[in-house]
Amino acid sequence: AQTVTQSQPEMSVQEAETVTLSCTYDTSESDYYLFWYKQPPSRQMILVIRQEAYKQQNATENRFSVNFQKAAKSFSLKISDSQLGDAAMYFCAYRTNTGTASKLTFGTGTRLQVTL
Amino acid sequence: GAGVSQSPSNKVTEKGKDVELRCDPISGHTALYWYRQSLGQGLEFLIYFQGNSAPDKSGLPSDRFSAERTGGSVSTLTIQRTQQEDSAVYLCASSLVAGFGGYEQYFGPGTRLTVT
Numbered sequence: 001a002q003t004v005t006q007s008q009p010e011m012s013v014q015e016a017e018t019v020t021l022s023c024t025y026d027t028s029e030s031d032y033y034l035f036w037y038k039q040p041p042s043r044q045m046i047l048v049i050r051q052e053a054y055k056q057q058n059a060t061e062n063r064f065s066v067n068f069q070k071a072a073k074s075f076s077l078k079i080s081d082s083q084l085g086d087a088a089m090y091f092c093a094y095r096t097n098t099g100t101a102s103k104l105t106f107g108t109g110t111r112l113q114v115t116l
Numbered sequence: 117g118a119g120v121s122q123s124p125s126n127k128v129t130e131k132g133k134d135v136e137l138r139c140d141p142i143s144g145h146t147a148l149y150w151y152r153q154s155l156g157q158g159l160e161f162l163i164y165f166q167g168n169s170a171p172d173k174s175g176l177p178s179d180r181f182s183a184e185r186t187g188g189s190v191s192t193l194t195i196q197r198t199q200q201e202d203s204a205v206y207l208c209a210s211s212l213v214a215g216f217g218g219y220e221q222y223f224g225p226g227t228r229l230t231v232t
Contacts, residue, residue: 004158006158037223042225043205043207043225043226043228044223044224044225044226045159045207045209045223046223047220047221050220091158091159093159102147102149102164102166102172102211102214103149103161103164103172103175104149104151104159104161104221105161106151106158106159106160107158108156108157108158109158
């Protein structure tokens with residue numbers, strides 16, 4: 001079974017600064033997807049960024065980028081130029097691309113606080 | 117178009133009562149997922165549907181939990197004889213299809229269930 005670990009329960013960053021959220025995962029598969037989701041107080045999960053395991057290039061979406069280290073099974077999220085609206089829970093998630101399994105396996109989350 | 121909707125937004129019930137939680141997926145999405153988020157935990161997969169079939173029910177925690185989907189659209193998650201440990205936020209998500217590919221799962225705002 002796959003597992004996802006987020007070892008930072010809480011992080012804090014000043015507005016306009018950069019912060020990196022850590023995620024490691026365990027799998028024996030070679031074909032899979034990794035995701036970062038944001039959950040604001042409204043509870044609605046929002047996809048931030050997605051990485052396909054077979055792609056070596058790290059995904060980027062505006063101020064959000066990942067550092068995907070497949071051999072180390074590490075998938076960190078970097079948020080640049082942090083904004084107050086980035087304050088939320090962030091979840092790392094894994095999804096196999098083998099067979100017909102579709103479920104997401106989530107880490108326990110990191111609460112990000114953005115200060116002035 | 118409209119996103120995933122869930123009702124009710126909040127539900128308080130007495131221990132031992134049955135509850136039904138409803139999910140309306142995005143129109144045209146054939147795959148529908150249920151997750152549970154307990155306090156301080158990540159999201160835990162419960163069940164997913166492709167059309168009206170449930171290929172993976174492995175996350176349902178006990179036989180008190182059941183789900184159905186009719187007409188390839190609305191889904192209902194039923195919890196019978198609720199227990200206090202069932203208190204959680206129940207999140208529903210939908211995607212275009214299940215299976216291969218990084219099809220994004222779009223989440224609803226969740227139902228917060230409190231069992232007293």
